[in-house]
């Protein structure tokens with residue numbers, strides 16, 4: 001009997017696209033000189049090793065939720081859709097201080113999208129690209145028409161400001177995109193994966209439970225084996241970028257823009273070399289004045305490039321996010 | 337493989353990774369102090385050398401390579 005019961009299965013839009021981006025940069029600019037009052041370092045060392053000259057630190061009134069809301073509101077206004085048309089809010093972060101409820105559902109309320117499905121994504125610096133991939137599949141699968149994808153971090157809450165290996169790198173901000181249906185392929189297949197044998201490469205000094213039971217451990221902060229991450233990024237991420245180009249059916253010569261996660265300019269340099277990118281490809285260097293904002297770095301860089309005219313609407317861009325896990329995701333998209 | 341062959345190949349790698357002129361890469365030159373090849377560039381140099389000569393260079397081995405000569409000798413002895 002049950003065999004004769006047929007369930008309906010929706011089909012969605014044939015393709016999807018990024019309709020708009022938006023961003024939020026905290027107003028507080030922190031120079032290398034200021035960082036060097038807390039760690040034994042120098043402006044020159046930080047510039048050489050990372051490319052960073054300054055970064056933004058959130059103020060007390062900037063939270064993961066307020067920053068995400070600001071970026072999402074900008075993206076929604078630019079997309080020209082009504083917030084009530086949003087079916088899903090995907091919010092990528094590792095620095096929301098509440099395990100529950102999610103930041104995404106709070107943001108959905110604040111942007112006027114009550115009723116939308118909402119969830120947070122924990123994929124560290126790969127989070128935005130994970131969100132774009134999920135949104136693409138949801139829209140094409142018929143479970144959503146418009147998806148807001150936010151990458152947001154207040155990393156200054158979980159960084160040890162006296163740790164030489166991380167204090168100068170990590171920073172705060174938010175970027176968002178509205179993703180909706182398209183009449184042409186404008187988001188190519190994602191190439192993604194993870195390597196759980198490298199859990200220790202970037203992790204926390206303790207769990208919150210361990211800290212509760214033994215406060216002498218100190219409040220949990222991010223620790224990073226910088227060279228291990230660097231080694232993985234310049235080898236495995238070089239492969240992933242090549243695979244993403246192949247999955248999109250294009251060559252490096254056909255790219256206009258390369259927006260890797262703004263982890264470290266030295267990683268970007270190595271990826272550009274490994275891909276043998278032609279000179280004509282514009283490479284995101286937002287890290288110089290923004291620092292490494294993990295899940296927010298790619299949409300922040302994208303928004304900056306569109307704003308300054310370095311990149312333009314319709315350009316073909318390769319995105320790759322990678323970080324703690326270790327996990328990564330890469331895809332080629334058409335810029336909004 | 338002669339020491340000279342390894343040096344030529346190694347100089348090409350350092351030139352590619354760190355933009356150091358090939359002729360500057362001599363056996364007595366120190367990576368950090370003479371050639372400005374810092375610890376992150378060394379990570380890339382080591383990976384490229386592992387690929388090219390099929391050697392395994394551990395982090396400790398890499399740390400002990402202060403000069404170009406140290407690296408060339410290691411590669412010669414282990415490949």
Ligand SMILES: CC(C)(COP(=O)(O)OP(=O)(O)OC[C@H]1O[C@@H](n2cnc3c(N)ncnc32)[C@H](O)[C@@H]1OP(=O)(O)O)[C@@H](O)C(=O)NCCC(=O)NCCS
Nearest residue numbers: 040041042045049125164226227229230263264323375376
């Ligand atoms: C963090 C990072 C810049 C450190 O560079 P590194 O070359 O690995 O640094 P090391 O710890 O090996 O130290 C190299 C030297 O610099 C010194 N150093 C380390 N941190 C320093 C700092 N903040 N300022 C000044 N000097 C520093 C060390 O003491 C050491 O000096 P020595 O050779 O005289 O002993 C680098 O590993 C990195 O960026 N990795 C990638 C991380 C990343 O992108 N993460 C984000 C992923 S989402």
